[in-house]
Amino acid sequence: MAKKIFQVVLITGSLASLYFVPWVLVFAWLSPLPDTVEEQLDEAIERGFDGMIVYVDQAGKPPEFYAAGWHDRANKIPAYPQALFKIASISKLYVAVAITKLAHAGRLSLDDQLADYYPELVGRIENAEEITLRQMVQHRSGIPNFTDHPGFWSDQPEGSDGALQYALDLPANFKPGEGYAYSNTNYLLLSEIIEKIVGYNRHQFLREEILIPLGLKNTFGSLSEVDTTQLMSGYYVGIDEDMKLQNVGMIATAEDVGIFLRALNDGSLFEDGEQAIYSSIYEYEHTGLVPGYQSIAKYHEDMNTVVVQFNNTTDFNGYEWNLAEIMYGRVVKIVRRRKE
Helix, strand or coil, X not given: CHHXXXXXXXXXXXXXXXXXCCHHHHHHHHCCCCCXXXXXXXXXXXXXXXXXXXXXXXXXXXXXXXXXXXXXXXXXEECCCCCXXXXXXXXXXXXXXXXXXXXXXXXXXXXXXXXXXXXXXXXXXXXCCCCEHHHHHCCCCCCCCHHHCCCCCCCCCCXXXXXXXXXXXXXXXXXXXXXXXXXXXXXXXHHHHHHHHHCCCHHHHHHHHHHHHHCCXXXXXXXXXXXXXXXXXXXXXXXXXXXXXXXXXCEECHHHHHHHHHHHHHCCCCCCCXXXXXXXXXXXXXXXXXXXXXXXXXXXXXXCXXXXXXXXXXXXXXXXXXXXXXXXXXXXXXXXXXXX
């Protein structure tokens, strides 16, 4: 009798667990792979994304541009590959390059401490007098992430100073150098340190050191610099508001991100000695996420190809994030299969 009860409980529990399986992700992962990138983007739209852009730069071939869904759902404007997009944390690659170039030029040391630039943060950021710039670039500082604060997204502050308030007077995640925790606060502070060193707007420094040398004319520092009709709308599941006018970080086209990423990976972005510094402190690919905007930018060495994907639908539970990563993996498989 006890055995039968156990079996019933086991079966009931198994059936109940199936209710929580994210079937939309399972079906997306297992469905037959389309023949073309265009078909894959159409599938992504059918699975719930409002719009998607993909850029493919395969060495020796002209770059390819793809788009599906809506650029602006309310005004029925179709997605197009040259649209501007909020690239979110992909911008950390640009900041890490800027820090590298300043270090190579001797204008800062990676062993400088946070307190050297922000003595007023001693006592407000734990271990500020021990945390180095190198640890901040690598997310090994232990500084709390301001976007993890429960009040950040409900009461989003104006400017860097407002955002920083959400990371002050909190215990460190760990002692400097003794752990890893992704923290946007690191890069907020690094961006401000760049301005302290060069004496002017950090994006102007990025323009001088990265954008102009690479001929990138469609990468911008903030919303105020762009024609917002060219900016792809951003949508958050369950919220009717278009997230387009929230001013959160850098904006670029998929092509500009792709050109930057190839130059980062092949070393053409760097002067002699700079790439060794960069390789010692940060990575060569990135993803990004802010409300309404998700981005993935990676270089695939096995086929010498850069693939950038933007999608303009996000959510709270992470399904859209995971689904976008599945879609990206399938796009890469299509490109790799085509090469073979």
